[in-house]
Amino acid sequence: MKKSLRIGLIGYGFMGRAHSNAYAKVNHFFPLEHQVVLKSVCARDEAKVKAFADNWGYESFETDWRKLIAREDIDVIDIATPNNTHAEMALAAAKAGKMILCEKPLSMNGPEGRKMVAAVEKAGVANMVWYNYRRVPAVTLAKQLIDEGRLGRIFHYRAKFLQDWTINPELPQGGAGLWRLDVKAAGSGVTGDLLAHCIDTAVWLNGGVSRVSAMTETFVKERQHNLSGKVEKVGIDDACAFLARFQNGSLATFESTRYARGHKALYTFEINGENASISWDLHDLHRLQYFDHRDQGTTRGWRSIHVSDGDHPYMKNWWVPGLQIGYEHSFVHQVADFIQGIETGKPARPTFRDALETQMICDAVLKSGKTHKWEKIGKFK
């Protein structure tokens, strides 16, 4: 008989769906000692949350997140709400002794994130942040190749996350779906929303960042606000590019924008080492490009590895070799790893503390965008 892991999800937007799908699938594909139970989902709109609960198979729903956290039949609180609500919910959930899964970015800023880390560590509750791209099998394979030392000394890290969905100046800010444009709800623009993903992957693959130099821009300065009904100043960064020095001596460039016409979610990274290079592209997510200078000269070249074989990360749990998986599976892998972390006592990452490092780098990037100076990364340990 499996132990139950009873989920209480807060939020039913894009991420609420991605997480619910992961909970629904994980036990079918991963051998775990725990059975995930979709116990309850919470959101303010009763009719909508009820429909969501019915659609995804949640046993119940709540309209007040404090009631959800107080329920004794919930083990895990999953925070899938806008960024400005993460801290308050996480602090309450930690106090109630719940395990916590929190959407990225961890918090609105570093100081808020620090309080969240202190709360989960004091309560001793399992915690993790949904930086899902680490668990795309090709990205996990990149981590394995780096850890095996195949690249040798790393010289360069280059990451981009390009979108084009906010170019229209008539697009309002605030409220459902568009809270990402409202600085009061999001904390920042592309830095916290998109570069945070790039930074999480980069720190995981290439180690800590020591300093950054950034430029940020807000191309559309005012937008109608959906909640106030007034035209309000836009406080988020629409685009951000920064240089970084890693602690291992490598040089990096990061770029993100929501103004790259033609790109919907183009997350790419390339790493150049002394022996080999790696590159990855979210639009072709099951492939890892690999170049090894030690290959025999006449046939040396970039290999396009189709990461779909049984010995590739996570793939033996899915179909037969050669059949690929997609974006949503990265969330399934994250739940599987979180549960395995509980079962083995070796916590899955990124924990809140790992995500605080990303938050501190985002803070330094945003600060540098204002000071026009190189900024060091604040304390996160």
Ligand code: SOE
């Ligand atoms: C924004 O458009 C967004 O949905 C981010 O919020 C996600 O984190 C990213 O994975 C895709 O783009």
